[in-house]
Amino acid sequence: EDQVTQSPEALRLQEGESSSLNCSYTVSGLRGLFWYRQDPGKGPEFLFTLYSAGEEKEKERLKATLTKKESFLHITAPKPEDSATYLCAVQHYSGGGADGLTFGKGTHLIIQP
Amino acid sequence: NAGVTQTPKFQVLKTGQSMTLQCAQDMNHNSMYWYRQDPGMGLRLIYYSASEGTTDKGEVPNGYNVSRLNKREFSLRLESAAPSQTSVYFCASSESRRRNEKLFFGSGTQLSVL
Numbered sequence: 269e270d271q272v273t274q275s276p277e278a279l280r281l282q283e284g285e286s287s288s289l290n291c292s293y294t295v296s297g298l299r300g301l302f303w304y305r306q307d308p309g310k311g312p313e314f315l316f317t318l319y320s321a322g323e324e325k326e327k328e329r330l331k332a333t334l335t336k337k338e339s340f341l342h343i344t345a346p347k348p349e350d351s352a353t354y355l356c357a358v359q360h361y362s363g364g365g366a367d368g369l370t371f372g373k374g375t376h377l378i379i380q381p
Numbered sequence: 382n383a384g385v386t387q388t389p390k391f392q393v394l395k396t397g398q399s400m401t402l403q404c405a406q407d408m409n410h411n412s413m414y415w416y417r418q419d420p421g422m423g424l425r426l427i428y429y430s431a432s433e434g435t436t437d438k439g440e441v442p443n444g445y446n447v448s449r450l451n452k453r454e455f456s457l458r459l460e461s462a463a464p465s466q467t468s469v470y471f472c473a474s475s476e477s478r479r480r481n482e483k484l485f486f487g488s489g490t491q492l493s494v495l
Contacts, residue, residue, distance in 0.1 A: 370423070
């Protein structure tokens with residue numbers, strides 16, 4: 269069964285303390301890996317798409333990387349406004365039917381001042 | 382910019398009642414989706430509409446029906462609500478369902494079925 273697993277489930281950091289979030293996946297026929305940010309009471313907001321192993325994308329303090337088995341979301345010198353739940357999703361070829369996104373459960377990130 | 386608008390934001394139903402969740406997007410997107418989000422689980426696809434005039438089942442379609450009213454609007458109907466349908470529902474849209482297309486989400490509807 270195709271799976272997307274995110275770790276850790278929750279992470280508390282001090283402002284300025286860099287860290288990484290992990291998304292591991294077991295799907296065949298990867299078409300793209302997505303990172304979303306979700307604030308409380310809101311819908312997810314798109315951050316990045318990664319297509320192939322070795323690819324990297326950056327946006328402000330965030331950098332996403334992709335290998336054949338997992339993706340990392342690196343957060344450099346985070347600020348309190350980076351606090352959110354970060355969702356990973358994988359789009360894969362299903363051979364028909366609903367080949368939509370498979371989402372992980374998310375990592376709840378808290379940045380303390 | 383409105384983006385994806387969902388109504389209502391909150392709803393409480395009794396078991397067996399029916400209701401329709403409304404969704405509209407103003408980005409001229411072709412594809413629209415309904416997801417549900419439950420604690421401890423990832424977002425799960427209920428139904429989607431790849432283009433105006435078509436709808437297809439997702440991962441968890443049982444107990445739901447959808448209507449793609451026009452290019453802008455995609456509604457989700459619960460005919461006979463059950464407590465298992467207590468969840469947060471998100472509507473989303475994308476330019477198309479082709480590879481790597483990113484989704485734009487609404488702000489969600491929190492539904493409780495008693």
